[in-house]
Amino acid sequence: MGETRVDLLHLLEDLRDAYAGSLEETILTEIVANSLDSGAAAIRLTTNPGAATLDIVDDGRGMSRGELRRYHDLGASTKVRGRGIGFAGVGIKLGLLACVEVVTEARRVKTHVATTWRLASRHRAHQLGRLVESTVWVNTAHPAYGRATAMRADAYHVALTVAMALAPLTVEPADAHGFVTAFLTRWGETGGHDGRREKRR
Numbered sequence: 001m002g003e004t005r006v007d008l009l010h011l012l013e014d015l016r017d018a019y020a021g022s023l024e025e026t027i028l029t030e031i032v033a034n035s036l037d038s039g040a041a042a043i044r045l046t047t048n049p050g051a052a053t054l055d056i057v058d059d060g061r062g063m064s065r066g067e068l069r070r071y072h073d074l075g076a077s078t079k080v081r082g083r084g085i086g087f088a089g090v091g092i093k094l095g096l097l098a099c100v101e102v103v104t105e106a107r108r109v110k111t112h113v114a115t116t117w118r119l120a121s122r123h124r125a126h127q128l129g130r131l132v133e134s135t136v137w138v139n140t141a142h143p144a145y146g147r148a149t150a151m152r153a154d155a156y157h158v159a160l161t162v163a164m165a166l167a168p169l170t171v172e173p174a175d176a177h178g179f180v181t182a183f184l185t186r187w188g189e190t191g192g193h194d195g196r197r198e199k200r201r
Helices: 009-015 025-036 065-071 088-098 143-150 153-172 172-191
Strands: 001-005 042-050 053-056 102-108 110-120 129-132 137-138
Touching: 001 009, 009 088, 025 042, 025 053, 025 088, 065 102, 088 102, 088 110, 129 153, 137 153, 143 153, 153 172
Parallel strands: 001 110
Antiparallel strands: 042 053, 102 110, 129 137
């Protein structure tokens, strides 16, 4: 399997902002559109919440090795202008903003090719962190993390990041603020503190 390491975070975010819908809606719409453009008659979506994965498989014509290599070039397309409804594999590219890793596979006759894509940074610029399986990854590139470290408030920042990562899985969106507040209150009651304790004599 081929592997390409990319660092396109800001470029992908600009591309995302060009679409009116949500990121998730854009990703799925573009992937389905490209499947239809490839002549697919069936598209299967399979989710695995435990592994935090989404598999999308279609029965379209597939890509050749050369087409798959060009598929990851932003703005590149083998489509004829005015034909088709998907745009140059945008769905897969934007998937990098929502996923830790994107794997693309293509089968055509006896050819089976695949690539793995991931961002050099694990986090989108605006995220404090994210939950991956059973681990909360803290975005150390986020400006808030730098400020927290400078103020010796890194422990509180980590607790806040964990609370915000768990909230969507625990409560409804309207109750997220209350969950985070309760989480931090409980964290403080169990001995959470920022930085170093002041030594008193």
